[in-house]
Amino acid sequence: MEQAARRARELRQQLEEHAYRYYVLDDPIISDGEYDRLFQELLDLEARHPEVVSADSPTQRVGGAPLDRFSQVSHRLPMLSLENAFSDEDLRTFAERLERFLNAPVSSGFSAEPKLDGLAVELVYQDGRFSLGSTRGDGVVGEDITAQLRTVSSIPLQLKQPCSGLLEVRGEVYMEKRGLAELNESQLARGLPPFANPRNAAAGSLRQLDPAVTAQRPLRFFAYGVADPETTGCVTQTELLGFLRRVGIPVSRNALFCPTIEAVIAHYRRLNQTRHELPYEIDGMVVKIDQFALQNRLGSKARAPRWAIAYKFAATQANTTLLDVEFQVGRTGAVTPVAILEPVLIDGATVSRATLHNEDELQRKDLRIGDTVLVQRAGDVIPEVVKPIADLRRGTETPVVMPRHCPACGAALLRPAGEAVTRCVNPLCPAQRLRSLIHYCSKAGLDIEGLGRKSVEQLHDQGLVNTIVDLYRLDRNRLKDLPGWGEKSADKVLAAVEAAKRPPLARFLAALGIRYVGEINAELLEQHFRSLDDLRRASREKLLEIDGIGPQAADSLVAFFATAEIAEMITALEFLGVKPLAAIGRDNELPLAGMVFVFTGGMQHLSRDEAKKLVKERGGHIASTVTRTVTHVVAGEKSGSKRRRAEELGKIIISEEQFLDLAGYRP
Numbered sequence: 001m002e003q004a005a006r007r008a009r010e011l012r013q014q015l016e017e018h019a020y021r022y023y024v025l026d027d028p029i030i031s032d033g034e035y036d037r038l039f040q041e042l043l044d045l046e047a048r049h050p051e052v053v054s055a056d057s058p059t060q061r062v063g064g065a066p067l068d069r070f071s072q073v074s075h076r077l078p079m080l081s082l083e084n085a086f087s088d089e090d091l092r093t094f095a096e097r098l099e100r101f102l103n104a105p106v107s108s109g110f111s112a113e114p115k116l117d118g119l120a121v122e123l124v125y126q127d128g129r130f131s132l133g134s135t136r137g138d139g140v141v142g143e144d145i146t147a148q149l150r151t152v153s154s155i156p157l158q159l160k161q162p163c164s165g166l167l168e169v170r171g172e173v174y175m176e177k178r179g180l181a182e183l184n185e186s187q188l189a190r191g192l193p194p195f196a197n198p199r200n201a202a203a204g205s206l207r208q209l210d211p212a213v214t215a216q217r218p219l220r221f222f223a224y225g226v227a228d229p230e231t232t233g234c235v236t237q238t239e240l241l242g243f244l245r246r247v248g249i250p251v252s253r254n255a256l257f258c259p260t261i262e263a264v265i266a267h268y269r270r271l272n273q274t275r276h277e278l279p280y281e282i283d284g285m286v287v288k289i290d291q292f293a294l295q296n297r298l299g300s301k302a303r304a305p306r307w308a309i310a311y312k313f314a315a316t317q318a319n320t321t322l323l324d325v326e327f328q329v330g331r332t333g334a335v336t337p338v339a340i341l342e343p344v345l346i347d348g349a350t351v352s353r354a355t356l357h358n359e360d361e362l363q364r365k366d367l368r369i370g371d372t373v374l375v376q377r378a379g380d381v382i383p384e385v386v387k388p389i390a391d392l393r394r395g396t397e398t399p400v401v402m403p404r405h406c407p408a409c410g411a412a413l414l415r416p417a418g419e420a421v422t423r424c425v426n427p428l429c430p431a432q433r434l435r436s437l438i439h440y441c442s443k444a445g446l447d448i449e450g451l452g453r454k455s456v457e458q459l460h461d462q463g464l465v466n467t468i469v470d471l472y473r474l475d476r477n478r479l480k481d482l483p484g485w486g487e488k489s490a491d492k493v494l495a496a497v498e499a500a501k502r503p504p505l506a507r508f509l510a511a512l513g514i515r516y517v518g519e520i521n522a523e524l525l526e527q528h529f530r531s532l533d534d535l536r537r538a539s540r541e542k543l544l545e546i547d548g549i550g551p552q553a554a555d556s557l558v559a560f561f562a563t564a565e566i567a568e569m570i571t572a573l574e575f576l577g578v579k580p581l582a583a584i585g586r587d588n589e590l591p592l593a594g595m596v597f598v599f600t601g602g603m604q605h606l607s608r609d610e611a612k613k614l615v616k617e618r619g620g621h622i623a624s625t626v627t628r629t630v631t632h633v634v635a636g637e638k639s640g641s642k643r644r645r646a647e648e649l650g651k652i653i654i655s656e657e658q659f660l661d662l663a664g665y666r667p
């Protein structure tokens with residue numbers, strides 16, 4: 001008992017401190033997963049020893065105190081937090097608890113909604129006009145951020161339908177992944193720390209005294225409820241979401257009515273699988289009893305309602321130890337520090353390396369070998385070290401220093417003023433050459449079968465291949481005698497290399513790895529030039545005339561083709577029969593020639609990959625975002641922001657059926 005009381009005190013104190021850093025300072029030092037574990041331990045302890053529960057325990061309270069620098073707003077009805085579930089079992093227990101409480105099955109079903117990771121706010125509409133906006137704060141009193149919220153364009157200042165009386169809308173202000181990435185880039189460029197996650201970014205942007213700063217941040221809003229839903233005349237949560245949408249308030253399109261808890265679990269699986277494709281971060285799914293009458297019967301506890309629960313996804317952040325930092329030389333000579341980590345499981349994958357970007361990042365993060373660090377992983381993105389946990393240092397950690405010489409060739413490293421990247425500029429640097437070769441043969445390049453990273457490394461180490469030209473001069477006899485090779489594999493690779501002699505121009509350009517010329521720019525170039533020769537002769541001005549090609553790419557291309565070694569390489573390649581083909585010369589007669597497509601939403605007959613293949617085969621091009629060069633937007637089911645953007649830009653929007661007609665294809 002005394003032991004339990006002591007541990008409870010300890011946990012409370014820790015949680016207290018973390019909650020303060022998270023809610024008030026927007027600067028957490030442990031991952032959400034770790035926080036949730038401590039919180040769960042306290043909950044369990046309090047459940048086993050009810051006598052240690054105290055009113056000031058974090059388990060009995062919501063969020064953190066409002067900041068003094070804002071005026072305070074009392075919520076007419078409290079804004080609560082949510083209880084958490086971490087497994088299907090937890091969710092079933094939740095449903096059983098409800099049924100016991102109601103003494104009946106929950107026949108009216110559940111609303112299952114994505115849980116956006118942002119900042120909870122309340123928007124008060126008086127007779128349809130936005131009149132007051134506030135943060136959740138401690139649930140009872142929040143901060144007045146009306147002026148800041150007015151700058152968020154997805155928040156309507158006037159509702160669409162006449163709405164008399166009071167409507168207290170509750171929802172989340174969040175930042176899309178792309179917006180967050182851009183914001184963090186500009187933070188870094190200005191020597192400011194990046195935000196650890198979308199929630200911190202949204203909170204930090206909204207809780208700015210100067211609304212002009214907020215206005216520059218890519219914030220969005222989505223609503224998930226109102227304080228007193230029955231005043232709207234709606235009877236269920238599902239109806240309410242429809243009502244909110246009708247009056248002009250954005251709500252999630254991924255909310256789903258589920259008749260049973262098993263249906264909820266199935267929806268959770270789907271959401272968990274597809275969440276990385278969403279433009280915003282979600283950290284779980286919120287499950288609510290659909291019917292308001294039942295919600296009212298269930299009521300709330302101190303911290304959270306009884307009728308809802310947050311089913312969290314596996315954590316995407318974790319703490320681990322920084323074992324070492326390696327310096328990698330890339331194909332452009334850029335030297336990237338890479339963190340070598342004590343392996344840790346994040347979101348189902350073991351993470352043992354993470355990028356540290358560049359010297360500034362290294363310095364800003366002030367990492368030391370031996371540090372406990374916060375690491376995060378989002379979707380397919382390369383894992384990242386968010387920050388060291390300085391409070392956990394023991395004094396034995398050693399600082400990380402950027403090397404002055406290339407770890408591969410020993411040449412002095414260069415960092416031009418105003419640039420973030422440190423480079424090895426030795427054109428003969430073996431590390432750069434190897435990286436370029438690997439890239440040339442990889443999926444992002446010409447995708448030469450049998451020449452994956454390992455094989456290219458081997459050919460390079462054996463001195464068989466030093467440059468791209470050498471690839472086309474491989475000797476069968478030497479190949480087949482290499483350790484691990486044989487006649488079969490040698491022939492296979494030689495055939496693949498032969499096939500790689502006539503690549504589409506765009507592929508070839510992307511494979512060369514010219515700075516600022518990635519797949520998208522390469523496609524643009526192919527649309528405008530008949531051949532590689534045409535492109536080589538193009539002036540900077542001519543390149544800049546192409547919509548989408550900026551000064552950086554233009555300069556880089558001009559410099560690339562002006563290099564003597566490159567000219568030599570191209571001559572040698574021509575001599576060996578390598579002839580990249582441009583679309584214009586290649587397939588003018590094809591049905592989709594000259595068209596540039598963007599796909600959005602789900603399709604009935606084709607997968608995305610199949611559609612892309614079809615477009616390319618029939619002479620068209622693909623873009624990932626709706627830019628000026630795009631000619632057609634194919635909008636499938638549930639097409640979202642891209643469709644809106646296409647509408648704004650007045651693009652041709654066609655259905656999947658119309659696309660198939662255009663392509664002259666019947667699946």
Ligand SMILES: NC(=O)c1ccc[n+]([C@@H]2O[C@H](COP(=O)([O-])OP(=O)(O)OC[C@H]3O[C@@H](n4cnc5c(N)ncnc54)[C@H](O)[C@@H]3O)[C@@H](O)[C@H]2O)c1
Pocket residue numbers: 018019021022023028029030031032033035036062063080081082113114115116117119120121136171172224286310
């Ligand atoms: N890392 C740290 O140091 C630290 C400290 C404190 C809290 N935290 C994290 O914060 C979380 C607790 O924060 P919280 O109290 O804000 O709870 P929460 O974020 O887990 O859940 C409640 C909130 O979910 C939001 N929400 C999103 N979509 C919703 C929807 N469709 N319907 C209803 N609500 C929706 C609402 O804003 C609501 O206030 C914990 O899970 C913890 O991981 C971390």
Ligand SMILES: [Zn+2]
Pocket residue numbers: 329406407408409410411424425426429430431432
């Ligand atoms: Zn070097």
